[in-house]
Amino acid sequence: MKYAEMTAVELKNISREETLVVLPIAAVEQHGPHMPTATDTIICTAVAEQVEQNLKESVLLLPTLWLGASQHHLRWGATLTSRVENYETLLCEICESLLDDGFRRVLILNGHGGNIGPMQISLRRLQVHYRNCQLMTASYWSIAEQEIASLMEGECKTVGHACEAETSLVLHLRPELVRESKIENFIDYAPDMIDGVYLCNDMYQRTQKGATGRPDLASAEKGEQMFSAIVKRVTEVIATLSKNALSE
Secondary structure (H helix, E strand, C coil): CEHHHCCHHHHHCCCCCCCEEEEEECCECCECECECCCHHHHHHHHHHHHHHHHCCCCEEECCCECCECCHHHHHHCCCEECCHHHHHHHHHHHHHHHHCCCCCEEEEEECCHHHHHHHHHHHHHHHCCCCCCEEEEEEHHHHCHHHHHCCCCCCCCCCCCCCHHHHHHHHHHCHHHCCHHHCCCECCCCCCEECCEECCCCHHHHCCCCCCECHHHCCHHHHHHHHHHHHHHHHHHHHHHCCCCCCC
C-alpha cells in the first residue's frame, strides 16, 4: 500500500493496529566525482518500494523524504541539507501526523549515514508521548549487514559513501547516472572511530574527493545480487516486526 496513491477514505479504512507504516529517509548531497547527488534517495526508495511490493497487505509506504541531515558535506558543495535540530523535529512531526491519526506501528527506514543520530533522537522525543506505539528505525545496511559484507571484495565490508556498495547498487538501479570514467580507489579516507572514540570531522576533513572505499571494485552484477539480498532481508525483518505484539 502506498500512502500517496490512496484516497483519504481508503486510508481511513486501514487497520491502525496491524499496519506498519514505513517512512524511507535519505539525502541529496555530493557523492564524489562519479555518483549522482540522489544516490541515497535512489537506493533507499528502491529498497522500500520492493519491500512494499512484497508485503502489500501489512505495509503502508510513505513517499521518501529526500532531504537529509547533510551539513557535514556542505564544504564539498552540491549538497542540500536541513540543520540537525530541524531534521529531528521534521521527523517527529511526520511521525506525529501518523500517530495522531491512530497508527501504532512506524518504522523509519534510512539510506543516509548522517540521518542516524537525528532519527534515533526523534524517536526518543516521541516515545515519551506515545508509549503504547511501536516506534522503530534502522538503516537498510544495518538490517542486511551480513548479506552486504558477503558480497564486498574490498577491505571495507560496510556501506560507506559513493563506495563499492553504493556504486554497485546504482550501477544496477540507474547505470546511466554513474560516471564510470571518474571512478577511483578512495580507500585513503580517515576513519571517524578510533579506539572506540567518535571523531566529529566533516567529509571535507575525512576525504580527498568526497568519496570513500573501493568503487573501482563495483559492478552492476554485484549490485543486482546486493539489492536482491538487501530486499530479502529487510522484507523478512519487517514481516517479523509487523507481527510483534504492541505494548500497552
